[in-house]
Amino acid sequence: MTHDGIEINPTIMFGKPVIKGTRITVEHIMRKLAGGMTIDEILADHPHLTPDDVYAAAAFAADYLAQEEIVFAGGQRLGDSWPMSAATPR
Numbered sequence: 001m002t003h004d005g006i007e008i009n010p011t012i013m014f015g016k017p018v019i020k021g022t023r024i025t026v027e028h029i030m031r032k033l034a035g036g037m038t039i040d041e042i043l044a045d046h047p048h049l050t051p052d053d054v055y056a057a058a059a060f061a062a063d064y065l066a067q068e069e070i071v072f073a074g075g076q077r078l079g080d081s082w083p084m085s086a087a088t089p090r
Contacts, residue, residue, distance in 0.1 A: 001063050005056030017060055019053045022046075029057035 007020045017026040024046060032042050039054050071077050 003056060003060045003063070005053055006060045017064075019049060019057060022048070024049070026057040026060050029054055030061050033058070 005020050006017050006026060008015055008017050012018055013023055013025055018024055019026070019029070029042065032045075033054075037045075039051055042054055043049055043051065069077060
Protein backbone atom coordinates (compact mmCIF):
# COMPACT_ATOMS: atom_id res chain seq x y z
CA MET A 1 0.00 0.00 0.00
CA THR A 2 1.21 3.49 -0.80
CA HIS A 3 1.41 6.09 1.95
CA ASP A 4 1.78 9.46 0.27
CA GLY A 5 1.95 11.39 3.54
CA ILE A 6 4.85 9.32 4.90
CA GLU A 7 8.44 9.28 3.70
CA ILE A 8 11.41 7.10 4.47
CA ASN A 9 14.76 8.67 3.71
CA PRO A 10 18.03 7.42 5.21
CA THR A 11 19.22 11.02 5.64
CA ILE A 12 16.19 12.01 7.75
CA MET A 13 15.85 10.60 11.28
CA PHE A 14 18.12 7.64 10.40
CA GLY A 15 15.58 6.36 7.87
CA LYS A 16 12.66 6.06 10.25
CA PRO A 17 9.27 6.74 8.64
CA VAL A 18 8.35 10.41 9.10
CA ILE A 19 5.48 12.70 8.21
CA LYS A 20 6.45 13.97 4.76
CA GLY A 21 8.29 17.29 4.87
CA THR A 22 9.01 17.02 8.61
CA ARG A 23 11.31 15.25 11.04
CA ILE A 24 8.35 13.98 13.06
CA THR A 25 8.42 10.19 13.11
CA VAL A 26 5.43 7.91 12.80
CA GLU A 27 6.62 6.35 16.06
CA HIS A 28 6.43 9.74 17.81
CA ILE A 29 2.84 10.29 16.67
CA MET A 30 1.83 6.75 17.63
CA ARG A 31 3.39 7.12 21.10
CA LYS A 32 1.45 10.34 21.64
CA LEU A 33 -1.79 8.61 20.64
CA ALA A 34 -0.95 5.58 22.82
CA GLY A 35 -0.27 7.96 25.70
CA GLY A 36 -3.81 9.26 25.47
CA MET A 37 -3.31 12.46 23.51
CA THR A 38 -6.11 13.50 21.21
CA ILE A 39 -5.52 14.57 17.63
CA ASP A 40 -6.27 18.14 18.67
CA GLU A 41 -3.60 17.96 21.38
CA ILE A 42 -1.07 16.58 18.90
CA LEU A 43 -1.92 19.37 16.45
CA ALA A 44 -1.50 21.93 19.23
CA ASP A 45 2.00 20.54 19.88
CA HIS A 46 2.79 20.48 16.15
CA PRO A 47 0.73 23.27 14.51
CA HIS A 48 2.21 22.62 11.06
CA LEU A 49 0.62 19.13 11.00
CA THR A 50 -2.91 18.40 9.84
CA PRO A 51 -5.36 15.75 11.01
CA ASP A 52 -4.60 13.91 7.76
CA ASP A 53 -0.93 13.70 8.81
CA VAL A 54 -1.94 11.97 12.05
CA TYR A 55 -4.26 9.62 10.15
CA ALA A 56 -1.46 8.87 7.68
CA ALA A 57 0.84 7.91 10.55
CA ALA A 58 -1.79 5.60 12.03
CA ALA A 59 -2.52 4.00 8.65
CA PHE A 60 1.18 3.44 8.00
CA ALA A 61 1.64 1.84 11.43
CA ALA A 62 -1.39 -0.42 10.94
CA ASP A 63 -0.18 -1.57 7.51
CA TYR A 64 3.32 -2.14 8.84
CA LEU A 65 2.00 -4.33 11.67
CA ALA A 66 -0.30 -6.21 9.31
CA GLN A 67 2.81 -7.43 7.46
CA GLU A 68 4.44 -8.89 10.59
CA GLU A 69 5.04 -12.61 10.68
CA ILE A 70 3.80 -14.37 13.78
CA VAL A 71 6.14 -17.00 15.20
CA PHE A 72 5.12 -19.00 18.25
CA ALA A 73 7.52 -20.00 21.03
CA GLY A 74 7.77 -23.53 19.59
CA GLY A 75 8.98 -22.07 16.29
CA GLN A 76 5.72 -22.68 14.43
CA ARG A 77 4.74 -19.84 12.15
CA LEU A 78 1.15 -18.76 11.76
CA GLY A 79 -0.07 -20.39 8.56
CA ASP A 80 2.29 -23.42 8.72
CA SER A 81 -0.21 -26.26 9.14
CA TRP A 82 -2.08 -24.10 11.59
CA PRO A 83 -5.34 -25.88 12.34
CA MET A 84 -7.44 -22.73 12.49
CA SER A 85 -6.60 -20.09 9.90
CA ALA A 86 -8.54 -16.96 9.12
CA ALA A 87 -9.87 -18.70 6.01
CA THR A 88 -11.21 -21.69 7.96
CA PRO A 89 -14.88 -21.29 8.90
CA ARG A 90 -15.58 -21.81 12.59
